[in-house]
Amino acid sequence: xxxxVPPIKSQGIKTKLVPWIxxxxxxxxxxxxxxxxxxxxxxxxxxxxxxxxxxxxxxxIRFYQQVKEGRIRSASARRYLEEEGKKLRTAGxxxxxxxxxxxxxxxANHDPLDFLFLSRAGFNGMxxxxxxxxxxxPFCKKPNRFSKSYITKIANQVHDAACLIQKDWQFLNLSFDxxxxxxxxxxxxxxxxxxxxxYVDYYNGWSEEDEQRLFDLLSATKAKFILSTWHHNDYRxxxxxxxxxxxxxxxxxxxFYHSGGKIENRRSIVEALVFNFDANVREHNHGIEPxxxxxxxxxxxxxxxxxxLVRPDV
Numbered sequence: 001x002x003x004x005v006p007p008i009k010s011q012g013i014k015t016k017l018v019p020w021i022x023x024x025x026x027x028x029x030x031x032x033x034x035x036x037x038x039x040x041x042x043x044x045x046x047x048x049x050x051x052x053x054x055x056x057x058x059x060x061i062r063f064y065q066q067v068k069e070g071r072i073r074s075a076s077a078r079r080y081l082e083e084e085g086k087k088l089r090t091a092g093x094x095x096x097x098x099x100x101x102x103x104x105x106x107x108a109n110h111d112p113l114d115f116l117f118l119s120r121a122g123f124n125g126m127x128x129x130x131x132x133x134x135x136x137x138p139f140c141k142k143p144n145r146f147s148k149s150y151i152t153k154i155a156n157q158v159h160d161a162a163c164l165i166q167k168d169w170q171f172l173n174l175s176f177d178x179x180x181x182x183x184x185x186x187x188x189x190x191x192x193x194x195x196x197x198x199y200v201d202y203y204n205g206w207s208e209e210d211e212q213r214l215f216d217l218l219s220a221t222k223a224k225f226i227l228s229t230w231h232h233n234d235y236r237x238x239x240x241x242x243x244x245x246x247x248x249x250x251x252x253x254x255x256f257y258h259s260g261g262k263i264e265n266r267r268s269i270v271e272a273l274v275f276n277f278d279a280n281v282r283e284h285n286h287g288i289e290p291x292x293x294x295x296x297x298x299x300x301x302x303x304x305x306x307x308x309l310v311r312p313d314v
Contacts, residue, residue, distance in 0.1 A: 004164060006040045007077070007157040008060060009119045010127040013038070014192060014228065017271060018045045020253055021190070026224055026277050030186030033223065035176035036193050040064060044164050046190075054172040054179045057129075061173045063112040067162050068169065072112060074159035078151055080113045085146025088121070095143030107134040120154060121145050177213055183223035191218070192228040196240045208240070215244040224277045231272035238272075245274045251281050 003018045014021065021042060032048035037055040055061055066072040084102065091098035099121060106114035119127055122137035130136040172179070176193070183189050193214060194206035218225050229245065230238050231252050241250070255271045 003041075004044045004160045005157055006044055006161055007116060007154050008039045008063060009125050010039050011125050012195075013041055015041050017228075017253070017255065018042060021226065021228070021273065022046070024226060024251070024273055024275060024279060024281065025188060025190075026279070028186050028188045028224060030184055030188070030223075033179065033183045033187050033189045034191075035179040035189070036191055037061070037064075037171075038192060040161070042190055042192065043169075044161060049166050050168040051166070052170050052172070052179065052182060052187075054174045054176070056173065056175055058173045059110060059112065059115045061171045062110065063115055064161070064165065065171045066112050067158065068165045068171065070162075072158065073162065074155045077113065077116065077158045078155040081117065081146050081151045081154060084117055085151065088146060089143050091143065094141065095145075096139050096141070099139040103135050116154070120150075177217060180214075180217040180221060183221055183225075185222040187223040189218070189221065189223050189225035190228075191225065195230050196238065211240050211244065218276070219247075221276075225275065227274040229272050229274060231270040233269045241272065245272075248274045248276050249279065250274050251279075 003015055005015055018041060022045060025046070030050070032043060032046045032051040032053075034043050034051070034053050035055075037043060037053045037060060040053070040060070043051060043053055053061075053064075063072065084098070087098045087101075088095045091101075102114050102117050102121075105111065106118060118135055118137070121140055121142075122135075123140050126137045128136045176191070180189060191214065193210070196206060196208065196211050214227075218227065227245070227248075229240065231241060231250075232238060250272055252270050252272045255269055
């Protein structure tokens, strides 16, 4: 299975965990509902024709909405990154001067392509905003960041996103407590909220009150749901598991997690998937493969993306 990587970059992206998550997804006839879209990596690999996708970060939603509308295409992203990358390479202060130009421009105008630039040029792949909603991550100090091959990689990711976004995918800039109640019985909700008790790379933070509100909403929903969270690491356990989520089914998996800019924060962690339906899986490091119908969807998606490569304007 090829995992499609989205063009937006952020710490905590679930790329390596996508096959594990997708193998747990039950058969449903409704929509893929995702209240914490983030980079979009799980949604883009979901294979659903209908989706309700939301995030409180308006820049993520604006970017993917413009990809859906065709206002951002692979070719336009390539031209933009080539132009801005050239300016970055020749700017003073080892590139920092132009990074600040883009950052200040984005904070004033919120251009989605500037957001793409910042997400790929920020320190350590982090995404953070201050209380005023302004970009708050410094430059990665790599003036040659946007090499030809790197730009091609990003442009291809924009292309893949454009191919996979369906006409019945809805992008909204709402909070999770406005999205989850919209889920219906035949939908599947996937939640990847900020991880309580750990560094969070999120637009407006996360508290235990948020965790409890999420628990209450998922407990009340008629839809099936899967929740991503952390279970424990070498030093401590996630208190929210015993306080809330132990009332549901849980499977876990070892994972090396990059969190924060410090080396000591880059350690192994046990990830957990919490869900409210029956599944015949081992509790830890379960190794089930994607279901036959999922494999067919993945094959069809791969064929569709390949066919779309002939369209230079995508």
